[in-house]
Amino acid sequence: MTVIEGNRLEEGWGSFFPTESVQEIVRKNPEVVPERYVRNKEDKGGDDLLPHLFLDIPVIDLFLLASGDEEELKKLDMACQDWGFFQIINHDIPIEVLQEMKLTAREFFQLPLEDKMKYFKAPNDVQGYSPSPIVHEQQKLDWADILILQVYPIHSRQENYWPIILPDSTYNRKVIEAYSKEASRVAQQLLAGFSKLLGLQMEELLKKHCEVLQVMRMNYYPTCPMPEKVIGVSPHADTGTLTLLLQEDDTIDGLQIRHLGGWVPIKPLANALLINIGDVIEVLSNGRYKSVEHRAMANERKERISIATFICPNEDVEIEPLASIVAEDLVHKYIKFRYGDYLNYYWTRRLDGKTPTNLELIKIEA
């Protein structure tokens, strides 16, 4: 069964209305886009594309950054002020680990529906397989299916959602584990860079997170006969600290980021990771760095898979602009908040089915 009945709406960010798998919709009828997926221009955030700017998206050499290279640190500073996004090369994640991770995501979405349904998200869970999360019965839907796994801390894992794809093997779990470990190391190196930029001791940003939460979200965007009518992931900014994005196929674009009022399509560099900063860094930096809106578009030619790793503080951590920056800026641009309350607020704001302006509640008007 592909449609799960239910119209319960509860407080909190784990409560979604399950809908039909988009992959199944396309498999059953590849020529049709059901009405609930059809978006108008406003829903999509406009059509103003700036494709010529993609070459300007900064590329950071992680090896140089981690070795304390001042030029690279400056590049990171500019990347986060001007774009909120950058690609990293020389990250030292073995190619096999990247490839196996991509293959694992592909193998999962290629499973027959009955097998994928074994990992279907329970109504109040965040983890699990489902179509893109929704919180409102009338909400327009995204053209994507996803699998969310919380990887760290280890005690937060819901093992029942971790796919076992090859018979009698834990191969895929090992792959997810190996990639996540590397992603965690890369995130720590980036946080060490941010610590320096924000005038903190080397590891201070990491310590502020207490127990870092690391969540993997595998996104599957099926082909669409009318890609201009739908949206893979609605415009949003990420709520966490950092996001690391691995894209399965360098030749398929889909991700677009907000820049100078328009949308810049990202062309993935082979074996690079795309990084964006989330709301937490925006607040800690007192708005110096921006958590930038982005969206994923569907494609007529080929399905697309991306694997996002979100690095977030523990929900009990309190976030506020760093005192040293406020002292320089002479203004506190955001109020202090508990991270878990912020997430609840974020999901409640999404009730209207519109793009939430994440930081609007905690922003202090100038």
Ligand SMILES: O=C(O)CCC(=O)C(=O)O
């Ligand atoms: O698939 C992509 O390129 C973007 C996904 C994304 O923005 C997300 O998972 O938060």
Ligand SMILES: [Fe+2]
């Ligand atoms: Fe995102």
